[in-house]
Amino acid sequence: MKTTTTHLSCSCGAFCLEVRGTAIISTECHCKSCSDATRRLETLPVQAPIRTIHGGTRYVLYRKDLVSLLAGTENLREFRLGPNASTRRVLTSCCNTPIFLEFKGGHWLSLYGDLWKQHELPPLELRTMTQDAPDRASVPDDVPSGALATAGFYGRLLVAWISMGFKVPEVAVKEAIDA
Numbered sequence: 001m002k003t004t005t006t007h008l009s010c011s012c013g014a015f016c017l018e019v020r021g022t023a024i025i026s027t028e029c030h031c032k033s034c035s036d037a038t039r040r041l042e043t044l045p046v047q048a049p050i051r052t053i054h055g056g057t058r059y060v061l062y063r064k065d066l067v068s069l070l071a072g073t074e075n076l077r078e079f080r081l082g083p084n085a086s087t088r089r090v091l092t093s094c095c096n097t098p099i100f101l102e103f104k105g106g107h108w109l110s111l112y113g114d115l116w117k118q119h120e121l122p123p124l125e126l127r128t129m130t131q132d133a134p135d136r137a138s139v140p141d142d143v144p145s146g147a148l149a150t151a152g153f154y155g156r157l158l159v160a161w162i163s164m165g166f167k168v169p170e171v172a173v174k175e176a177i178d179a
Contacts, residue, residue, distance in 0.1 A: 007070075008115040010097035011047040015072030017099070019062050024108055024160045025153060026122040028056035030139065031129035034101070037081055037089055040179040044096040048114055054139045056130075058113030059101065060122050063160050064169040067109055077177035090173055100171075107161045107168045126153055 009016040034057040038050045052058055069076075075092045076099065086104040091097060101110040113121055127145040130136060139145070144152075 006116075006120070008111070010072070010075070010092040010095050010099070010115075012092075012095040012097075014094040015075050015092045015097070015099070016070045018068050018070055019111070020066045020068075021063075023122050024061040024063065024156050026058075026060045026113075026125045027110075027153070028052055028054065028058050028113075028124055028127045029110075029129055030054075030056045030127065030131075030133040032132050033081060033085075033087060034129075035132070035134075037079070040081075041079065041089065041091065041096070041098060044091075044177075044179055046096045046098075050098055050112070050114065054127075055133055055135065056127060056139070058121075058124070059110035060113055060116070061108050061110050061157075063108055063164055064106075064171065065164055065167070067111070069171075073172075074174075076173045077175050078173045079177050079179055088173075090171075091177065093175075093177065102171060105168055107164055107166075108157060109171065126150075128153065 003020050005018055005020050007018050038057050042050055075094045076090050077093045078088045078090050080088050089101050090099045098112040124143050126149050130139050130145045133139050
C-alpha cells in the first residue's frame with residue numbers, strides 16, 4: 001500500500017513540513033479558546049483570515065509521528081493565551097502563518113486548515129464545540145456536531161494513540177510570540 005505524503009508550507013515558503021498517511025480527522029472548532037486565540041492572532045499581519053465564514057477554526061489532525069518539520073523551524077514561535085494555558089498555537093515569525101495547535105501531553109497536532117490549498121484540504125468531517133459559537137444559528141448542520149459526534153472524535157484520537165504505542169513525541173519550539 002502506498003503512503004500518501006503531503007508537503008505544506010507557510011505563506012512565504014520559508015517554513016515547510018510534510019504529513020504522511022491519512023489524517024485522524026478534519027474538523028472546525030468553535031470553542032472559546034480557539035475563538036479567543038484566533039481573534040488575537042488575526043491582529044498580526046496575516047495573509048488570510050484564520051476563521052472560517054462560520055466563525056470556527058479549521059484543523060486537520062495528524063499523529064505527531066506522521067508529521068515532519070522539514071525546513072524553517074527557526075521561524076517557529078509559540079503563542080499561548082496565558083502562562084498556564086494547556087494549549088499552544090505555533091506560527092511562523094517570517095509571515096505569521098498559523099501552523100498547528102498542540103495540547104499539552106497530546107500525541108497529535110491540529111494543523112491549521114489554511115496550510116492546504118483549498119482544493120487539497122481534506123473534507124470537513126466534524127464541527128466541535130458549536131454550542132460556543134457566538135451565532136449558533138449561522139453554523140450549518142452539513143457535518144456532524146454535538147456530544148455524540150465528539151465521542152467519535154475522542155475515539156479516533158484514542159485509536160491513533162494506541163497505534164503510536166502510547167507515545168507522546170515532543171515538538172520543540174524555542175521562542176514565543178505575543179499577540
